[in-house]
Amino acid sequence: MKKEEKQTKIGLSSKIFIGLISGALMGLIFNYLIPQSYIRDIVFVDGIFYILGQGFIRLMQMLVVPLVFSSLVCGSMAIGDTKQLGKVGVKTIIFYLITTALAITVALTVANFINPGIGLNMNNIQVADNVTVSNKTPFTQTILNLIPTNIFYGLTNGKMLQVIFFALFLGVILTRLDDKVLTVSNFFSEFNDIMMEMTLLVMRVAPYGVFCLIARTFASTGFSAFIPMLKYMGSVLLALFIQCFFVYTILLKTSTGLSPIIFLKKFFPVMAFAFSTATSNATIPLSIETLKDKLGVSKKISSFTIPLGATINMDGTSIMQGVAVVFAAQAYGIDLSMMDYLTVIGTATIASIGTAGVPSVGLITLTMVFNSVGLPIEAIALIMGIDRILDMTRTAVNITGDAICTTVIANKNNQVDKEIFYNTAIKDLN
Secondary structure (H helix, E strand, C coil): CHHHHHHHCCCHHHHHHHHHHHHHHHHHHHHHCCCCCHHHHHHHHHHHHHHHHHHHHHHHHHHHHHHHHHHHHHHHHHHHHHHHCCHHHHHHHHHHHHHHHHHHHHHHHHHHHHCCCCCCCCHHHHHHCCCCCCCCCCHHHHHHCCCCCCHHHHHHCCCHHHHHHHHHHHHHHHHHHHHHHHHHHHHHHHHHHHHHHHHHHHHHCHHHHHHHHHHHHHHHHHHHHHHHHHHHHHHHHHHHHHHHHHHHHHHHHHHHCCCHHHHHHHHHHHHHHHHHHCCCHHHHHHHHHHHHHCCCECHHHHHHHHHHHHHHCCHHHHHHHHHHHHHHHHHCCCCCCHHHHHHHHHHHHHHCCCCCCCCCCHHHHHHHHHHHCCCCHHHHHHHHCCHHHHHHHHHHHHHHHHHHHHHHHHHHCCCECHHHHCCCCCCCCC
């Protein structure tokens, strides 16, 4: 009976979506049906909705620095372990980072073409919420600011580029010292587990936080908030489609000469599994076995590149972050320069390193990307409720990118059995 109860229990993502819909309905009722009054405006809109909504935002802000720092240290420790495959590891990392940068570029291009945030004026809400937008700095200064003069100041004040630099540096050093610093390495691994658990706990209150944030937004903007949200969703899905069926297939064809159609046909069950679970980590065993048994890719290569990809290659997540940046900038009337877009590409690419392959964690690291170009993170609440379907889709793109990279690297090392790859008798995996 207990197992059946667990199976019928509403999941967190469903609760968040319910919170989004119910919050939007509540906001519309307040906007169109309830006249202005002290109870409506002061007690609910600027009282209960504001306090609970901003409380949830603060909880997310609380997580950003320690979560990003610990996950990047662990991620860079994993990267540092490339000695076991030498040049293969270096090529894999470079390939992953290039595809991530391409993914963000696709996302920014699509978003600027569709303009998802146009029509959603958040300026009034911005003033009411006392949203502060960071001052932008020249690109040259941004490069220098990568190196912290005082890491504790960087951690305390949320200087994310400095936190990223120090975390990556520390992770590589810990890997080089290996057993000499095993205690410290274990500390960061365990601390990362603690932060992930804390993230999951905070996400449990997400439905209520989203309800209050969305209710307050729609109480102020009415129906004008609907179309931009649909445009945002369409922008992300279009960018994911381009990345998966154009960027990846072109890379596969030009790098290996293998048929992208055959690859996608045989790998589709893994994509479907990733879509249903919305977690890259859960697909690791199935990806490795599918690549070996259906596509002829050596397990020697895939057993290294697939887990590494689940750690550092988050193209789908980066696409969501790129579109979200344009969406938030347009919604708040903030102009982004070319240097800002380059900063987003760089920050989101680096942020993908160490991002855990679990559902919706990209929404937490999105805060860091917003901070890098001075965008208010309140806009995350607007997209959180519809993130489930996008999360499922981008996870499928994430693991497809891992598999494409694995096939390319294996082919360059003569580790692809082309007879198996082109064998039309598709073997079922149990």
